[in-house]
Amino acid sequence: MILFILIILIIVLTAVVLYYYAFRYEPANFGLSKVNIFLRDAEKNKIKEKGKNNHAVKDNSNPVLTLLHLSDFHLRKNSKGKKLFKFVRSLNKLNVDFILITGDLTENDKNIEYLISMLSPLKAKYGKYAVFGVHDHYNKALVEFIRNMFKKKKRYKRENDVTYMAKRLKDIGIEVLRNESRRINIGSYDMGDVEIIGLDDPIINKIDIVKAFSHIDHIDSLKLPEKSDYKNAYKSIFKLKEEKIHKINNRGKLRIILIHTPDTNSIINLARKEVDIIFGGHTHGGQIRLPLVGAVVSGCKIKTKFSSGLFYFRNFVLYVTRGLGEGRYSQFRFYCQPEASLVKIYKAK
Numbered sequence: 001m002i003l004f005i006l007i008i009l010i011i012v013l014t015a016v017v018l019y020y021y022a023f024r025y026e027p028a029n030f031g032l033s034k035v036n037i038f039l040r041d042a043e044k045n046k047i048k049e050k051g052k053n054n055h056a057v058k059d060n061s062n063p064v065l066t067l068l069h070l071s072d073f074h075l076r077k078n079s080k081g082k083k084l085f086k087f088v089r090s091l092n093k094l095n096v097d098f099i100l101i102t103g104d105l106t107e108n109d110k111n112i113e114y115l116i117s118m119l120s121p122l123k124a125k126y127g128k129y130a131v132f133g134v135h136d137h138y139n140k141a142l143v144e145f146i147r148n149m150f151k152k153k154k155r156y157k158r159e160n161d162v163t164y165m166a167k168r169l170k171d172i173g174i175e176v177l178r179n180e181s182r183r184i185n186i187g188s189y190d191m192g193d194v195e196i197i198g199l200d201d202p203i204i205n206k207i208d209i210v211k212a213f214s215h216i217d218h219i220d221s222l223k224l225p226e227k228s229d230y231k232n233a234y235k236s237i238f239k240l241k242e243e244k245i246h247k248i249n250n251r252g253k254l255r256i257i258l259i260h261t262p263d264t265n266s267i268i269n270l271a272r273k274e275v276d277i278i279f280g281g282h283t284h285g286g287q288i289r290l291p292l293v294g295a296v297v298s299g300c301k302i303k304t305k306f307s308s309g310l311f312y313f314r315n316f317v318l319y320v321t322r323g324l325g326e327g328r329y330s331q332f333r334f335y336c337q338p339e340a341s342l343v344k345i346y347k348a349k
């Protein structure tokens with residue numbers, strides 16, 4: 001009898017500890033991750049010698065570009081939201097060239113002004129840009145959230161006022177790109193101009209790649225592949241490189257993509273547009289990660305092994321952040337620390 005009671009107590013205590021960790025501690029355990037991306041000029045020849053130590057050609061003493069990547073606030077005025085508010089505002093001490101925000105900023109209109117107050121202190125030398133995610137567009141009801149777990153929906157009943165949110169963000173110097181692009185000339189960047197292309201969320205069919213790339217002169221490059229081509233293209237496009245250096249695709253221009261959901265088909269389309277770096281969010285790193293296993297789910301059409309982190313593919317680099325928040329119907333994390341990301345871009349020798 002005593003042994004039975006002891007076992008019950010251990011089970012209860014374990015459950016309490018796991019609950020506290022997953023629902024209270026980890027969601028507010030914010031960190032600033034440091035990410036280094038190495039690029040080589042389009043004219044440089046790719047190193048051919050297999051087995052060569054890649055670090056020998058890298059110089060991480062002077063980054064040519066520094067970015068702050070933020071995503072998935074799901075900002076609310078609860079206890080966790082107040083801690084997030086304080087953490088994000090503390091990032092104003094960073095000296096960065098660009099701030100890039102990849103969606104799901106808040107979940108309903110009533111928190112827009114709270115969001116503006118949180119983001120207003122942040123500074124960037126050349127610009128602050130954002131894209132929207134599904135929660136920016138729609139205020140999901142609980143029943144819709146449950147149904148969505150079984151069948152992905154493209155729209156929801158309660159629409160948020162994204163036009164107003166974009167205006168308020170613009171008031172504090174954050175430009176929302178909705179299938180648009182901006183080209184920024186910065187004299188200190190010795191690889192050329194920086195082109196930032198922001199895409200609306202593919203998971204709710206708001207994405208328009210043709211519109212986003214309409215500034216490009218090559219009309220042929222605007223054509224999207226047939227759906228039957230995606231399966232054949234996947235193995236080629238999602239092939240990881242051994243060399244952790246990306247050779248930029250166009251001389252004199254670094255092409256950066258902002259997208260909320262790192263959807264496989266969208267990435268295939270973007271890879272064919274000679275993009276260099278794709279920044280995404282949405283996955284929350286899987287929210288539940290297991291040691292030696294990683295993410296259990298990705299939350300979208302991308303493999304779980306790509307649900308967070310930095311990946312060098314054959315023609316582009318993908319960085320998916322774990323983000324800083326969680327949806328209001330799933331406020332937990334396990335072995336998946338929320339993060340802001342300080343990304344430093346270096347020129348490889």
